[in-house]
Amino acid sequence: MDIKIADFISSSPNISSCPQIKLAEFAFIGRSNVGKSSLINMLTNRKNLAKVSQTPGKTRLINHFKINDAWYLVDLPGYGFARLSKVEKAKLEKLIYSYFEKRRNLEHTFLLIDSRIEPQTNDITFMTWLALHHIDFTILFTKSDKLSKARLAKNLHNWHHILVEFNPNPPRIIPTSIVTHIGKEGILQTIDAFQKSTPRT
Ligand code: GDP
Numbered sequence: 001m002d003i004k005i006a007d008f009i010s011s012s013p014n015i016s017s018c019p020q021i022k023l024a025e026f027a028f029i030g031r032s033n034v035g036k037s038s039l040i041n042m043l044t045n046r047k048n049l050a051k052v053s054q055t056p057g058k059t060r061l062i063n064h065f066k067i068n069d070a071w072y073l074v075d076l077p078g079y080g081f082a083r084l085s086k087v088e089k090a091k092l093e094k095l096i097y098s099y100f101e102k103r104r105n106l107e108h109t110f111l112l113i114d115s116r117i118e119p120q121t122n123d124i125t126f127m128t129w130l131a132l133h134h135i136d137f138t139i140l141f142t143k144s145d146k147l148s149k150a151r152l153a154k155n156l157h158n159w160h161h162i163l164v165e166f167n168p169n170p171p172r173i174i175p176t177s178i179v180t181h182i183g184k185e186g187i188l189q190t191i192d193a194f195q196k197s198t199p200r201t
Contacts, residue, residue, distance in 0.1 A: 001188045005068050006044035011061040014095065015102055019064055024198065025072040025105050026191050028140075029096070030112030031123065032078035035142035038178045039112065040065075040075060043187060050075055060092055062099065071195060074106070080122045100135050107194050108136055110187065115141040115155055115175060119162055131167045138190055139163075144175035144182060 012018040030036050037050035044050075049065065063075035076099065077092055084092065100106065109130070113123055130137050139159070144152055156173055163170035174190075176183030 001068075001192045003044045003067055003188070005066075006046055006049055006073070007066045008049065009064040009066050009072070011063050013061055015062075015099055018062055018103070019072075021064075021072060021105060023066075023071050023105065024107040024195060025064075025074050025103065026107055026194070027074040027076050027099075027109045028112065029076040029109060030078060030140075030142070031080035031114075031120070034078070034112040034114050035176075035178065036075065036078065036112050039140065039142060039176060040073065042178045042181065042184060044073070060088075060095070062095075071107075071191065072105075079126065080120070097129070100130070100133065107198065108138065108190070110140050111137050111171075112140045112142050113159070115144045115152060116146055119159060124162065127163070127171075128166050137171050138187075139171050139173040140183065140187065141173050141175040143177065145177040145179040
């Protein structure tokens with residue numbers, strides 16, 4: 001699959017204001033600065049499609065993009081903002097968690113992890129929650145061009161070790177890079193496979 005059409009549809013502050021749609025959704029989520037906007041731009045062959053999510057004050061919105069008139073890409077708010085107050089963090093967490101609980105047409109989630117950084121508690125907490133709630137996800141190991149092959153393999157191994165502890169069938173990890181475009185094909189193929197296995201109209 002190649003992404004030919006990518007239309008920005010809406011930025012929503014809560015679930016009730018998200019577009020009511022029947023097409024399947026594929027969500028992208030990760031800690032702030034993980035490379036989510038860059039990755040969405042790479043996937044959609046656009047320079048600035050995901051820029052809206054980077055605007056200060058807009059980082060806590062749920063962004064919907066309609067892709068090829070066939071499915072929706074959902075840019076979920078980043079978690080782990082160091083600068084947010086406790087109350088704001090709790091509000092954001094509630095928004096993210098309830099999205100996963102309530103959004104019926106959410107087909108699959110891509111959880112972005114910076115391939116250079118040691119496993120962080122909030123990433124592990126979030127993954128454990130997804131696994132406990134039987135929410136299917138794939139891990140995208142971002143900025144992989146910044147590591148040597150050996151280092152990347154070591155970090156992949158470390159994560160695999162953590163993942164099998166709470167899930168005997170650990171999620172797949174796809175290394176990605178906006179520099180080499182590695183991972184682009186794998187992500188689009190994953191979406192394609194889900195689309196074919198559960199077609200919606
Ligand atoms: P977001 O906050 O998750 O949306 O992160 P951004 O997409 O804004 O990326 C944060 C920074 O990481 C920016 O300076 C990007 O240019 C850089 N970045 C993102 N992805 C990659 C990548 O695959 N390789 C490299 N070398 N830099 C990246």
